[in-house]
Amino acid sequence: MNVSDRTRRDFLKTLGWGAAAAALPGCLEGERGLFGTGPGERPNIIFIMTDDHAAHALSCYGSKINETPHLDRIAREGMRFENCFCTNGICAPSRAVILTSKYSHLNGVVDNRLEFDGSQQTFPKLLRQAGYETAMVGKWHLKSDPTGFDYWNVLPGQGAYHNPVMIEMGERKKYTGYTTDIITDHCLEWLKNRAGDKPFCLMYHHKAPHRNWQPDEKHADMYKGVDIPLPETFDDDYRTRSDAARQQEMTIERHFQITYDTKVEPPEGIEGYELKKWKYQRYMEDYLACVASVDDNVGRLLDYLEASGLAENTMVVYTSDQGFYLGDHGWFDKRFMYEEALRMPLLVRYPQMIKPGTVHDAMVLNLDFGPTFLALAGVEIPEDMQGESFAEILRGKRPRDWRRSMYYHYYEYPGSHQVKRHYGVRTQRYKLIHFYYDIDAWELFDLEKDPHELNNVYGDPAYIDITKELKAELERLRKKYGDSDELTQKIMKESIKD
Ligand SMILES: [Ca+2]
Structure with a gap:
């Protein structure tokens, strides 16, 4: 070049702008x-992120199990992304990717065990340098203190659901109440008392609905006695897949704990498949009640933006650090590159730019959030950020050269839930995954014929050519993003040492 x-x-x-902008000075x-x-008149940005909220538990994504009227409002008044994916489906790594717009192997947080190096370049720092007032409230989960914020008030580690301790600019304080409400209260407080007329970027990050899903009193009984439908793949037997799918430790049947997860003992005499179904019901009752509280609280925030006159010039973004298995494949948790955990919900409202009620199928990544916000704020996107601005997409367009494939790499093994290390590529139609470390296995899914990923067709003669193409694409992406086996070995030595 x-x-x-x-x-x-x-x-x-x-510019975050394609060929049409080429002629402009x-x-x-x-x-x-x-x-x-x-x-x-640069936009204010409110970046709302929850922890482990799967897209299929939002009614605007077609949920069969719950309703999220306030979150749906963001979709109705803005844009819903059908294909937003994470690049490493686990909490701290996804947060580090979002902040730096760099893959895990470059930002250093490949798994939940490693500490984020806060001296790195992040998009909030760049916005702040460009005159934005920046704040981070809620779940941070990166071990080191937040950097790049005029104000921060975060939960230590995973944080508590009730009566949380929070660290406000380095000072620990204990609060009384439900954490989802308290985080929202802090955000509203900050919005009301901002220093001046600078544009702002507020990171409003919930702990919910992370395990072990403790609802507040108001929502605790919301789903009690409701027969929550089982997902289609609840009884997946992983028949065509590699040992990675069989040897994980995140099944509802065997790993969903009584009483840590269920909170109560099962009814007397219940066992086998009935017990598995009972656990699923308990799981969903609590998970969905936690989501309902998030939904109410986002509603409070949207109401405040309306009442304060901020709604018009504030971009509201809703996402979650990754998806989650809601009994899909018989699982809870995330990590695997299969659809339900790979997909992040992404809703964006910005009345000045986005046509209400639009849906876009472009493949966007958590890697892209930073560049997009920088583009909208008129801040130059550093060359070493690996994401792309989707500002043009927010206007309902599709840049001609937009990505048609994405790269994923999960590392945390051996570790919680024993999901084996893997990397892979997803295109619009196919997904190729390579599990490695103490296994060497490939899986290939034809998402058009097999949207639930029950039928691994790796090795099927009908897919020989496509497999070749996908392997070449996978190598191209690994090279493009600077990932390699050697780098993985080096980084994982550090992680396991801890
Ligand atoms: Ca998470």
Whole structure:
């Protein structure tokens, strides 16, 4: 790439804008013009993230098990992404990817055991340097203290569901009440008392609905006695798949704990398949009640934005650090590259730019959030960020050269739930996964014919050509993002040492 190509690419990347912008002069004023906001009217950003909220537990994504009226409102008044994926489906790593816009092997947090190096470049730091007021409230989960924020108030580690301790700018304080409410209270408080007229970026991060799903009193009985339908793959026997799918430790049947997860003892005499179904009901009653509290609290925030006049110039983003298995494949938890955990919900409302009620199927990643926010704020996207701005997509367009495949790499093994290390590639139609370390196994799914991923067709003669193509694409992506077996070995030595 020569110098002028690079300059041009940087410019276009900053714009978050495709070929249509190529003719425009390279100045940021021009960019703001493109987005219909003049200088000084950069969007405020509220980035709402929950922990482990699967897209199929939002009614706007077609949930069969619950309703989320307030979250649906963001979709109805904005855009819903059908194909937002995470690059390493576990809590701390996804957060580190979002902050840095770099894959785990570059930001250093490949698993939940490693500490985030807070001296790294992050998008909140860049926004702050560009004149944004920045705040981080709620679940942080990166071990080191937050950096790049004018204000932060976070849960230590996983945090508690009730009467939480929070660390406010380094000072520990204990609060009385339900954590989902308290985090929202802090956000509203911060919004009401902001220093001045700077644009702001608020990270509003819930602990819920993370294990072990402790509802508040208000929602605790909401699903009691409701017969929650079983997912279609509840009885998956992993027949066609590798040992990785069989040897995990996250089944509802064997690993969902009485009483840590169920909170109560099962009814007398219940066993076998009946016990598995009972556990699923208990799981869903609590998980969905936790989600309902999040939904109510997001509603409070949306109401405040309306009442305060902030709604028009504030971009509201809703996502979760990754998806979750809600009994799908007989599991709880996440980690695997299979759809339910790979997919993140992503809803974005920004009245000045986004047509209400739109749905987009472009493949976007947690890697893209930072570049998108920077583009919208008129901040240059650093060359070493690995994501792409989807600002153009928010306007309902599809950049001609948008990605058609994504790369995933999960590392935390041996570890909780014993999901083997794997990396893979997903295209619109196919998914190829390689499990490695103490196994060497491949899986291939034709998502068009087999959306539930029950039929591994790796090795099937009908798929020889596509397998070759996918392996080449996987290698291309690994090279593009700078991942390799050697790097993995080096990083995992560090992790396991801890
Ligand atoms: Ca999580």
